[in-house]
Amino acid sequence: MSWELLSASKKSKGVTLDPRTKLIVLITICFLVLGGEGGGLALVTKPMLTAIPILLLFCFGKKKAALVCVIIYVTCYLGEQFVVPVTTGATNFVLLFLCGFISRVLPGLAMGYYTVRTTTVSELVAAMQRIHLTEKLIIPLSVMFRFFPTVGEEYHAIGDAMRMRGIRFGGKKTVKMLEYRFVPMMICSIKIGEELSAAALTRGLGAPVRRTNICKIGFKALDIVLITFCAVLFILTILRKIGLLGVLA
Amino acid sequence: MIEFQNVSFAYENGDHAGQLHNINFTIPDGQVVLLCGESGCGKTTLTRLLNGLIPSYYEGRLEGSVFIDGKSIVEKPLYEIASLTGSVFQNPRSQFFAVDTNSELAFGCENLGIAENEIIARMKRTVAELHIETLMDRSIFALSGGEKQKIACASAAMMEPEVFVLDEPSSNLDIKSIRELAEVITLWKNQGKTILIAEHRLSYLMDLADRVLYMKDGQIENDFSIADFRKIPPDEISRMGLRSLYPVTFHNHHTFTAKNKDEIILSDFRFAYAESLVLKVEHLVIPQGSIVGVIGNNGAGKTTFARCLCGLEKKASGAITIKGKTYLRKKRLNQCYMVMQNPSHQLFTEDVLDEVLLSMDGDEEENRPIAEKILSDLNLTPFTERHPMSLSGGQQQRVAVASAVASGREIMIFDEPTSGLDFRHMEEVANVLRKLQKAGKTLFIITHDPELIERCCDYFIFIENGEVSWHGGWNLQNKQQLELFFGPQRKRR
Numbered sequence: 001m002s003w004e005l006l007s008a009s010k011k012s013k014g015v016t017l018d019p020r021t022k023l024i025v026l027i028t029i030c031f032l033v034l035g036g037e038g039g040g041l042a043l044v045t046k047p048m049l050t051a052i053p054i055l056l057l058f059c060f061g062k063k064k065a066a067l068v069c070v071i072i073y074v075t076c077y078l079g080e081q082f083v084v085p086v087t088t089g090a091t092n093f094v095l096l097f098l099c100g101f102i103s104r105v106l107p108g109l110a111m112g113y114y115t116v117r118t119t120t121v122s123e124l125v126a127a128m129q130r131i132h133l134t135e136k137l138i139i140p141l142s143v144m145f146r147f148f149p150t151v152g153e154e155y156h157a158i159g160d161a162m163r164m165r166g167i168r169f170g171g172k173k174t175v176k177m178l179e180y181r182f183v184p185m186m187i188c189s190i191k192i193g194e195e196l197s198a199a200a201l202t203r204g205l206g207a208p209v210r211r212t213n214i215c216k217i218g219f220k221a222l223d224i225v226l227i228t229f230c231a232v233l234f235i236l237t238i239l240r241k242i243g244l245l246g247v248l249a
Numbered sequence: 250m251i252e253f254q255n256v257s258f259a260y261e262n263g264d265h266a267g268q269l270h271n272i273n274f275t276i277p278d279g280q281v282v283l284l285c286g287e288s289g290c291g292k293t294t295l296t297r298l299l300n301g302l303i304p305s306y307y308e309g310r311l312e313g314s315v316f317i318d319g320k321s322i323v324e325k326p327l328y329e330i331a332s333l334t335g336s337v338f339q340n341p342r343s344q345f346f347a348v349d350t351n352s353e354l355a356f357g358c359e360n361l362g363i364a365e366n367e368i369i370a371r372m373k374r375t376v377a378e379l380h381i382e383t384l385m386d387r388s389i390f391a392l393s394g395g396e397k398q399k400i401a402c403a404s405a406a407m408m409e410p411e412v413f414v415l416d417e418p419s420s421n422l423d424i425k426s427i428r429e430l431a432e433v434i435t436l437w438k439n440q441g442k443t444i445l446i447a448e449h450r451l452s453y454l455m456d457l458a459d460r461v462l463y464m465k466d467g468q469i470e471n472d473f474s475i476a477d478f479r480k481i482p483p484d485e486i487s488r489m490g491l492r493s494l495y496p497v498t499f500h501n502h503h504t505f506t507a508k509n510k511d512e513i514i515l516s517d518f519r520f521a522y523a524e525s526l527v528l529k530v531e532h533l534v535i536p537q538g539s540i541v542g543v544i545g546n547n548g549a550g551k552t553t554f555a556r557c558l559c560g561l562e563k564k565a566s567g568a569i570t571i572k573g574k575t576y577l578r579k580k581r582l583n584q585c586y587m588v589m590q591n592p593s594h595q596l597f598t599e600d601v602l603d604e605v606l607l608s609m610d611g612d613e614e615e616n617r618p619i620a621e622k623i624l625s626d627l628n629l630t631p632f633t634e635r636h637p638m639s640l641s642g643g644q645q646q647r648v649a650v651a652s653a654v655a656s657g658r659e660i661m662i663f664d665e666p667t668s669g670l671d672f673r674h675m676e677e678v679a680n681v682l683r684k685l686q687k688a689g690k691t692l693f694i695i696t697h698d699p700e701l702i703e704r705c706c707d708y709f710i711f712i713e714n715g716e717v718s719w720h721g722g723w724n725l726q727n728k729q730q731l732e733l734f735f736g737p738q739r740k741r742r
Contacts, residue, residue, distance in 0.1 A: 122352035146348060149390045153342075154594070160561050161595035163582055165608060165652070173607070180597035187638050188593050192343045198307075199344035200356075202300045202336040203404065207328030209362035214355045214369060 015059045019127035021223040022115040025052060026108070028230040032237060033107045041240060045233055046103075047077065052226070053110035060118060069110055076103040121145045126215040135211070147193070154188045155181070251276040251299065251412060251443060256313035258294060258303060267294045268467040272313070276445065276460075278411070281438050283454050283475075284447040286464035287490035288671045292447035295464070296416045299445060301330035317412060332361060335405030339417040339669060341397035350387050350400055357408045371407055379403050379433055393547045395426025402433045413437055415446040419453065420669035423547040423697045424735055427453050449671050451494050455479060463489065490672050496736050497699035499728045511537040511572055513660070513691055518567030520557050528553045528565070528715045535708060537571070539722075540686050542706035543695045544734065550715040551695045555662045558693065559585040571659055586653035587662040592645040596637035601629060601648055604637055608656035616655075623651050627681065643674050650681060654688070661685060662693045667701045679704040699735040 032042075033049050050073055058066035080099040087095055121142055128138045158181055167173050167180060219227075256272040266289035276282055284292050297303040304311050305327045314321050317333050338344045347353040354375065358368045376382055381399055389397060398418060405413060415434075419427045431453045437444055438457065448454060461478040463471040473481075479494060486494060518530035528550045535541055543551050557565040560581030569576050569584070576584050589595055598604045605620040606613055624630055627647045632640060637648050646666060653661050663682070667675045675698065682692055682705045693710075696702060709727060710720045711734075721727050 120352065121348045122355075146346060149348070150342070153390075157589065157591070157594040160556075160587075161589065162597075163561065164559060164586060165595070165597075165656070166583065167597070167607075176597075184593055184595075184597065184638070188591070191593075195338065195340060195343035196346065198302050199336070199338055200346045201306055201327045202302060202331055202334070203346070203357035203408065204328045204331035204360035205346070207331070207360050207362065212359050212362055212365055212368065214359065214365050214372075215352070 015056070015222060016220075017056075017118070017226070018217050018219050018223045019115075019119050019123050020131065020217075021219070021226050022111075022119065023127075024227055024230050026111045026115055028233060029053070029107050029111050032233060034104050041236060045236075046107075047073075049233070050103075050107040050110075053107055053114050056114050057110060060114060065110075069106060073103060073106055076100075076106075120215070122213065122215040123217055126213045126217045129211070129213060130217065139205070143196075146196075147189070150192055151185065151189055154185050154192075158184050158188075250278055250316075250318055251445070252316040252319075253295075253298070254314050254316070256298065256311075256315060258298065258309055258311050260294075260307065260309040265289075267291055269294050269298075270467045272469060274462065274469060274472065276443055278443055279438075279441045280460060281434070281444045281454075281458045282446070283451070283458040283461045284445060284464065285449070285451060285461060285491055286470075287673060288449075290464040291467040292464055293416055294467075296336075296414045296445065296447050299412070299414045300334045300336040301325065301327045328360070331357065332408055333410055334412045334414055335408055335410040337398070337401050337405055337413070337415045337418045339420045341394045341401065341421055344401050345389050345397065345404070348389060350381075350385055350389055350392075353389060353400055354404050354407050357404060361408070368407075371409070375403050375406050378436060379406070393426075394421045395423060395429065395547055398422060398426065398430060399433070402430070406437070411442060413442055413444045415444070415448075417448055417669055418446070419448065419450045421665075425546050431457060449492055449669065451492055452496055455494055463491075487672060492672050492675070493700055496732075497703050499699075499703050499723075499731055513537050514570040515558075516568050516570070518554070518557050518565065520553055520562055520565035520567075522553075526715060528557060530554070530567070530717055533710070533717060533720065535691070535710075535720075536722075537691050538686060538689055539708040540682055540692045540694060540706050541708045541710055542702045543693055543710050543712065544697075544702075544731075545712035549712045551712050552664065553715070554710075554712060555587060555664060555693065555695055558660070558662060559587050561587075569660075583656075584658060585660040585662060586656065586658040587664060588646060588649045588653065588666065590664045590666075590668065592642070592649040593638060595649050596645060596652075599636055600634050601637055601640075601651075602633045604648055605651050605655045608652040620651075620655060623654050626684065627651050627654075643670070643677065646678070647681065650685070654685070654690075658690075660691050660693070662695070664695050665697070666694065667696065667698045672700075675701055676704070699731070702731070 029049050029052075033046050054066050054069045054073075057069065076099040079095060080103060084092060084096050084099060124145070125138055125142050128141070162168065162177070162180060167177060169177070173180070252275050253272045256269055258269040260267060269291045272295065284295060286292055294303065297307060298315050299317075301322060303309065304323065311323065314323050316322065322330050322333070345353050346356050351372070354372050355368050358371065376385060379399060379402065381403055384392065384396055384400060389400065392400065398421075419430055422430065427450070434444060434446070434454075434457055446454060446458070455475070458475050460475060461471075461473040462469050463473065481489075481494075483493065513535045515530055515533040515535070517532070518528060519526065520528040543554065545551050553562070556562045557567055558569070558581070560578040563578070565578065567578070569581060571584070596604055598607055601624065602617075602620060605623055606616055609616040609620065621630070621633070624633060627650060629644070629647055629651060632644060632648075637645060640648065650661075666678050666682075670678065679701055682694065685692060686705075694701070694706060708720070708722050709731070711718050711730070719727070719730065
């Protein structure tokens with residue numbers, strides 16, 4: 001089921017990264033690839049940052065997905081560099097938009113997908129505890145991730161019932177489809193939520209002791225390499241922004 | 250030791266069901282106590298007092314006191330009671346907190362701040378004791394109901410409480426899973442734990458329980474030793490509103506008498522999921538107008554079969570022929586109607602009458618009298634103006650049936666219509682099913698409930714590994730097969 005976010009099985013293949021590293025890389029990509037300026041230094045850093053999630057996906061066993069990402073990215077990158085400058089008018093505009101948009105969004109999407117697929121909720125919770133987030137934030141967040149698959153199941157069940165009763169686009173009551181879908185979904189989800197809270201409370205949730213966590217997380221060599229890499233990129237970008245890096249810019 | 254002293258309780262919302270009046274009893278260490286009685290008699294309320302959900306989570310007016318090992322638990326916060334009482338609830342879907350099984354087992358211990366090494370050691374022990382090696386390191390969402398319930402038992406055991414409270418743990422389980430649940434309870438019993446089980450299904454506990462508390466209207470009406478309880482004649486048990494104490498023997502009375510010899514033909518049903526064939530029904534002929542029990546273990550393909558029948562599985566092939574007319578998948582969406590296990594999923598409107606009208610084509614004013622007739626046939630007239638979501642589960646189920654009848658479907662499919670129901674409500678469902686049969690509908694009932702089968706089914710499909718391994722009406726051979734399947738001893742793999 002596609003709704004199973006953060007439900008990776010523990011036996012995930014290949015390299016394992018600390019969840020904190022994944023988040024740092026994700027943030028770096030979002031800032032520097034999605035938001036960063038082009039030209040100069042970015043001509044080198046952007047492809048490098050794009051390569052990280054693609055390599056990770058490859059090591060995770062998603063070889064096909066990684067290959068597709070490479071093809072799309074290379075096409076867009078080359079398009080942006082070589083085809084866009086020689087076209088004019090509407091073609092230029094459409095190409096610029098397409099290539100620019102895809103090559104900026106793709107790395108972030110790939111990294112996000114990788115993070116979600118390879119992190120379990122417990123790992124995430126352990127990571128959040130390590131960086132000393134308050135339990136007031138951690139518990140709601142973990143409940144939220146626990147709840148996605150449940151809401152997904154409810155959503156599908158209600159969808160089936162609607163099809164069976166002939167409520168569909170172009171069928172009966174098209175205007176009311178949203179209401180019919182969401183009212184039962186909310187009521188069912190609330191009920192499940194109530195039972196879930198009761199079950200969790202009988203198992204000691206909220207005890208005023210420091211929670212332990214059997215999930216082993218920690219930085220390894222690869223984590224340190226990636227984090228250092230991200231840090232260097234950030235520093236370079238800031239230096240460039242304040243004009244201290246005139247040569248490269 | 251568990252002690253209840255003059256306990257009375259009323260929920261804050263003023264709901265009459267589930268109240269307790271002046272409850273007094275003592276359970277010595279190591280005793281297994283079965284708590285039974287009709288729905289709404291206060292069984293669940295009583296279990297909630299023992300695991301502390303009352304008064305901390307469910308609020309209301311509470312008098313009297315509850316002791317575990319001489320300590321009053323009424324004023325204790327929930328997290329302190331958590332290490333005294335382990336709880337297993339009815340719904341396997343809504344009692345796990347983690348997404349994968351390992352984290353789930355550790356969850357309770359982590360909350361109490363137990364050291365990591367100790368948690369790992371306990372986990373090893375619990376996994377070995379409950380034989381759940383194959384369930385570890387898996388996503389809980391990929392487990393069956395029975396497997397989830399086992400994980401719930403294991404999670405409770407991880408906290409090593411002396412008392413276990415189980416609230417209708419078998420409601421959503423198939424026969425095989427119930428046997429496994431019984432094994433877990435046996436293990437706890439042998440470990441000397443004190444166990445209280447509120448249950449509708451009684452037969453699997455007859456060799457396990459030491460004592461039976463029978464509740465009625467919020468009071469403990471009778472306190473039986475298991476030997477005395479087992480001597481109560483079946484008629485009396487039914488009169489008390491209880492399910493059968495023993496595995497059902499099928500001395501069936503209703504042989505199918507079709508008015509006409511029409512047939513429903515299912516041909517070439519195939520459905521593959523993730524490249525493996527999970528359903529294959531090549532040719533199956535069913536007498537039209539019968540009540541067909543669809544039987545088999547969980548995971549055998551019953552639900553897939555039902556979904557293919559309804560046309561809900563887009564990638565499934567197969568055709569149904571009714572009265573010489575053949576319906577392919579899309580057309581079946583308008584021919585079949587499934588009453589789901591949780592009917593709240595299929596009720597959409599703001600009142601019960603609208604719900605029925607939604608299923609009817611044409612002018613609303615002309616349809617209204619017909620809709621009202623359908624509602625009165627199903628004893629729903631008093632609820633005409635109620636919001637469907639405010640009704641009880643059984644009433645919602647009848648509203649779903651009403652809307653199916655209104656849409657004029659020939660084939661109706663029921664997914665576990667009697668799971669978690671007491672004797673009286675189960676009989677009510679059986680009556681509704683027979684009424685529908687009289688009206689000429691063909692019904693498919695996916696069920697694990699031998700008492701329901703005995704009451705209304707007259708044809709069977711037994712599904713095993715995605716294929717129909719046998720089908721037919723009541724005859725000696727099929728009767729024996731049924732008794733073997735629902736029987737007490739035999740362990741099926």
